[in-house]
Amino acid sequence: MTVYRCEDSLESIFTAIYLAYEEKRDHMDTCISLTDEPILFAEDVYVKPDQEKMNKVIRSLHRIFGEQDYMSLCMALASEDEGKAQAVYRTVVDGLSARRRAGHLFDNLANDEVHRAFAIARVVGREIGHLREFVRFEELDNGVLYARIDPKNNVTAFLMPHFSDRLPQENFMIRDGQRGIFAIHPAGKQWYLFYAGEQETESAFRISEEEQEYQELFRYFCHKIAIEERKNLKLQQNMLPLRFRRNMTEFRDNK
């Protein structure tokens, strides 16, 4: 048995998949692991991330399985799940050996590994969907829009295309408070990611004068739009889980 030891990055995992094919391994007897947990009678191969190999894999996945399924694989890899690399690897193997066409990569849900990758991608996809709804920007005194998120998975990069399409002429940034990642969009330009590490920067931000007023207005609106006779806090919580609320304007002061 061969075990490819990777670090937790797209580059590293795709390089491992490339190597598995290049070295013609028996795919049923090979796995990709993100940890250092030893496996009995296994041959360890430490993967050195290689940008060129990653690009080749990305290009083929894109060509064979289409944009949507490729994005699902990327979403699965943005998860915090430890088995994600193995699940994605086996899904790709299944897809290639069964010659699945674009949009059909996840058809074989009866296969455990395919289902695993599908389920992981679904969880991440839902979180992206939630954050697209629940991200709240605040205007800082220099006119920049700032939002903080605390997602379970590493989804910041998936949010940016949506928001930069929506607010092309705004300077805005989204900060992943858990991972110290800033996603920055300068007005009219391409967005980029920026790793700031652990430094505490939030105290340096001051909100603009108008900001307070609009926050109040929105809170009041949310309060007024509810129908008292239909009150249903359980339903509200199903639709809007509590963990998102600490970063949301309309809930922040209700604690």
Added chain:
Amino acid sequence: MEFLTGRQEMPLMEKLGILANSAKYDVACTSSGVDRKGNGVDMGNCVAAGICHSFSSDGRCISLLKILLTNECIYDCKYCLNRCSNDVPRATFTPDEICRLTVEFYRRNYIEGLFLSSGILNSPTFTMELIFRTIWLLRNQYRFNGYVHVKAIPGADPEVIRRTGFLVDRMSVNLELPTAEGLRTLAPNKHRKSILTPMRQIQNGITENRNELVLYRNAPTFVGGGQATQMIIGATPENDYQILNVAENLYQKFDLKRVFYSAFVNVTGDKQLPALPGGPPLLREHRLYQADWLLRFYGFKAEELLDEKRPFFNVMLDPKEDWAVRHLEQFPVEINKAPMERLLRIPGVGVKSARRIVAARRSANLTFADLKKIGVVLKRALYFITCSGRMMYPVKLEEDYIVRNLTEEQERIRFGSDGMSYRQMSLFDVGSFEQPVTAADRIQAAVGQL
């Protein structure tokens, strides 16, 4: 602009409160149906699935900035909070205020766009004109490219409605009440005909526009997100069968995108309206929405679900279960062979899981464990399906038996929630335990029977 009515001094906060409060009973307010990429310059894009940005304490989504332009109204509809004989604070937004609120909320990602309705100020045409100007300002001066939904005011000049249609993503005309009689008694100023006329106009406009777009790719779109409507449920004595037939007709003859149902809330206390001691008829509303989905996505017809003899939905079973137990001759369905249409009719199988089943069974013979992975609700489906010729458990294909099993759990929840249940009585259920503790009791408890 000359249409302000002398309340400019009212603070924005107060206006927003009054006009959001007046708009909250309108339910036709999703942000779906249009996929429009941003143009790289103006603010805003649209996502076909719609995006809910928040949820209020009643669990309904806050997707659009849902407000009235004004809550001054010359009409006197008995069910409406803003009827002219009701003594409520009145307010009117200026177009600039609406645009500013929309744009500022939008860039903070609070909302997906604007939903603008209005009371009738002076005349329907005058009001529609105001709405048109507001949206024009929003689109052309504030350069807002997000979602906009407006109400078409029945009785307004068709030309104004047409021009507004080219600026907005969705338009709706409220049907208000399912039947013409209901409308006559409760909304004396509105007529069925004047409601259906703009609806037909918008429908024709959309069809024409579609043909135009085929010819000229850059022609302006007219109401790209389709039109919707809403009905109030429970204010008038119609039965579910009538309501569902009306909805089906609207979908077929008027090409509507959505019909919304709004459980009646008695806000005016008018004596012609039913008092609702148990709260709004939410379960009934829920059943209607379930049936609505069956009509649109599952290939059901109204007369399959209900008929003259059984005009109301089953309280215990959802409409699909109810249909299935009455048509047991069509079950069990073999998961590995049945066509899509038949899979869709199994309780516990939705559109997504049916699609996944069809895709997955190409590469493997599905078992019950696989169905669980796919997302089928086996709790409901197991009575109606076989996998490779076997049922999950040995169950009888018999109406009473299945109904008993399907409702058992639900019943416990429903009766348990208000303190009443079918469970075994216990010693502590006897009433005497609820009497207050007296001083004598307390002494006895401390020192015993000494």
